[in-house]
Amino acid sequence: MAIMPNTPNAVAEPMMIAVLGAAGRMGSTVCDAIESAGDLVLGPRLDVGDDVATLADSGAAVAVDFTVPSATEANVHALIDAGLHAVVGTTGWTEESLGRVRTHLADDGRGLGVLIAPNFALSAVLAMRFAAQAARYFESAEVIELHHPNKVDAPSGTAVHTARAIAAVRAQAGLAAGPDATETTLDGARGAVVDGVHVHAVRLRGLVAHEEVLFGNPGEQLTIRTDSFERSSFMPGVLLAVRAVAEHPGLTVGLDGYLDLG
Numbered sequence: 001m002a003i004m005p006n007t008p009n010a011v012a013e014p015m016m017i018a019v020l021g022a023a024g025r026m027g028s029t030v031c032d033a034i035e036s037a038g039d040l041v042l043g044p045r046l047d048v049g050d051d052v053a054t055l056a057d058s059g060a061a062v063a064v065d066f067t068v069p070s071a072t073e074a075n076v077h078a079l080i081d082a083g084l085h086a087v088v089g090t091t092g093w094t095e096e097s098l099g100r101v102r103t104h105l106a107d108d109g110r111g112l113g114v115l116i117a118p119n120f121a122l123s124a125v126l127a128m129r130f131a132a133q134a135a136r137y138f139e140s141a142e143v144i145e146l147h148h149p150n151k152v153d154a155p156s157g158t159a160v161h162t163a164r165a166i167a168a169v170r171a172q173a174g175l176a177a178g179p180d181a182t183e184t185t186l187d188g189a190r191g192a193v194v195d196g197v198h199v200h201a202v203r204l205r206g207l208v209a210h211e212e213v214l215f216g217n218p219g220e221q222l223t224i225r226t227d228s229f230e231r232s233s234f235m236p237g238v239l240l241a242v243r244a245v246a247e248h249p250g251l252t253v254g255l256d257g258y259l260d261l262g
């Protein structure tokens with residue numbers, strides 16, 4: 001029996017997904033995850049030197065970008081021009097570069113969706129949410145991120161996102177800067193300062209992706225920790241985003257924007 005489209009027996013076409021940075025650690029894991037998903041089909045795999053504009057006629061509806069901070073913004077603009085929704089895990093985004101993507105999507109007017117998420121692991125998404133919830137209640141807050149030594153950026157995108165969220169909550173609550181009597185210091189000893197929050201980066205063989213958020217008050221501390229021991233931890237979030245991005249026109253920052261976390 002022939003199965004006609006738009007009849008109760010119609011079988012949905014699997015959605016084709018392109019991958020940018022497909023030969024990388026994350027890109028190759030994403031390709032495997034897409035190939036294992038029954039409702040998705042792996043489309044073009046792009047890497048350095050490949051032209052994103054070719055995706056316009058490829059049949060791909062969504063592209064996933066796990067490339068490098070220096071390339072990801074140009075990739076996203078090219079994907080919008082090519083008419084694809086984008087799911088982006090690459091780090092290095094600033095308020096300015098996010099603003100340019102927002103403007104491009106609005107000017108484009110086709111209702112495309114772009115998700116830029118610093119971390120797709122559920123434990124990390126929850127850690128960021130819990131850190132933001134805790135931030136108003138503590139005098140001190142610092143972030144330590146710990147990663148594999150092949151990572152090219154520091155501090156991690158997750159740590160920057162966490163610190164910015166903590167800082168925003170502290171500012172809203174009218175909290176002063178955390179207590180710190182340091183007068184003399186070696187360069188870098190107190191870490192990077194993101195919106196007033198100190199962020200420390202560890203690079204160590206054997207690690208994958210980890211973060212601790214430390215909060216302190218007189219006589220008490222709270223530690224929130226997330227550990228990704230394998231890149232498979234990011235895949236449920238990436239696949240959820242790939243399936244949902246077309247339903248979220250415009251720019252969304254953070255996977256929590258697609259989740260019902262209350």
Ligand SMILES: NC(=O)C1=CN([C@@H]2O[C@H](COP(=O)(O)OP(=O)(O)OC[C@H]3O[C@@H](n4cnc5c(N)ncnc54)[C@H](OP(=O)(O)O)[C@@H]3O)[C@@H](O)[C@H]2O)C=CC1
Pocket residue numbers: 020021022023024025026027046047048049050066067068069071088089090091092117118119120121153157234
């Ligand atoms: N959001 C999340 O949950 C996660 C985010 N990340 C982030 O994802 C990014 C990639 O991480 P990872 O996979 O470990 O890095 P890799 O270096 O393993 O992979 C990056 C890949 O992108 C390629 N590449 C570089 N420039 C371009 C370009 N212009 N167009 C297409 N491909 C390009 C690289 O090629 P070549 O090697 O030849 O330069 C490489 O194959 C990082 O920013 C990382 O922080 C990582 C894990 C989780």
Ligand SMILES: O=C(O)C1=N[C@H](C(=O)O)C[C@H](O)C1
Pocket residue numbers: 091118119147151152155156157158159208209210
């Ligand atoms: O490079 C990585 O590995 C990771 N990058 C992201 C980041 O910088 O936050 C996400 C995760 O920490 C792994």
